Amino acid sequence: MKDIVILSASFLIMTLTRYVFAVLGLLLILKFYPFIKESLRSNNQQNLYKLSAYLVLLLLPFLLWFKYVYYIESEKDIGLSYFNRFKDTEPFYNIKAGLGLIKHAEVSNINGIPAFISLFIPMTGLRSWIFSISLILSFISGFVLQFKDKNSRNLFFAVLLIMIGLVFAGTGFSRYWLFMLPAYILGFYYFFRILFPENKTFILAGKIIAILYVINELRLNFKIINEFL
Numbered sequence: 292m293k294d295i296v297i298l299s300a301s302f303l304i305m306t307l308t309r310y311v312f313a314v315l316g317l318l319l320i321l322k323f324y325p326f327i328k329e330s331l332r333s334n335n336q337q338n339l340y341k342l343s344a345y346l347v348l349l350l351l352p353f354l355l356w357f358k359y360v361y362y363i364e365s366e367k368d369i370g371l372s373y374f375n376r377f378k379d380t381e382p383f384y385n386i387k388a389g390l391g392l393i394k395h396a397e398v399s400n401i402n403g404i405p406a407f408i409s410l411f412i413p414m415t416g417l418r419s420w421i422f423s424i425s426l427i428l429s430f431i432s433g434f435v436l437q438f439k440d441k442n443s444r445n446l447f448f449a450v451l452l453i454m455i456g457l458v459f460a461g462t463g464f465s466r467y468w469l470f471m472l473p474a475y476i477l478g479f480y481y482f483f484r485i486l487f488p489e490n491k492t493f494i495l496a497g498k499i500i501a502i503l504y505v506i507n508e509l510r511l512n513f514k515i516i517n518e519f520l
Contacts, residue, residue, distance in 0.1 A: 311456040385461030410465040430478025
């Protein structure tokens with residue numbers, strides 16, 4: 292019960308910050324199912340009543356969000372709409388933009404898959420289908436090799452669901468992927484340790500990458516400061 296309530300609260304908070312996280316509800320259902328099944332089997336209705344009460348309380352913040360959306364949609368003079376924002380665009384517009392096949396009207400660069408490389412080399416505007424697909428296949432292959440581990444498998448499904456959700460949202464912005472960077476690096480580790488079994492190789496690579504990131508941060512600082520001089 293405690294685990295499910297904590298997971299549900301985390302899920303709802305994340306969904307309120309970025310609605311694309313709603314796709315993680317699929318994983319939450321997998322957690323709910325055995326609990327509900329066991330409660331029904333043991334005829335423990337008290338657990339189900341408690342869970343229902345907790346979920347109702349957790350859902351209360353969404354009532355404010357629905358009220359906000361209703362206000363936005365009903366006030367035509369505001370000029371904003373969640374549902375008619377791109378009504379004049381071609382079919383599958385968001386999906387194409389999310390994949391990086393076309394440039395979204397609200398941004399200056401193509402995002403989606405070719406922008407994946409920019410997550411590791413930020414503030415450069417770098418776009419590359421070859422490098423990005425290579426990196427994506429590497430971290431996916433790493434998790435597939437580690438598929439027997441339940442925690443790694445759940446993490447992989449969570450990351451994959453969010454990435455697919457971002458494609459459907461039409462964003463594909465690398466800044467939205469940033470919080471998933473530890474999972475990407477873990478997938479790289481799983482993949483490359485097949486080629487380099489010695490951990491010393493990864494420690495050395497990690498130190499080199501850390502130094503490069505520090506140098507890049509210094510570069511960005513100088514760039515930003517120079518813009519204001």
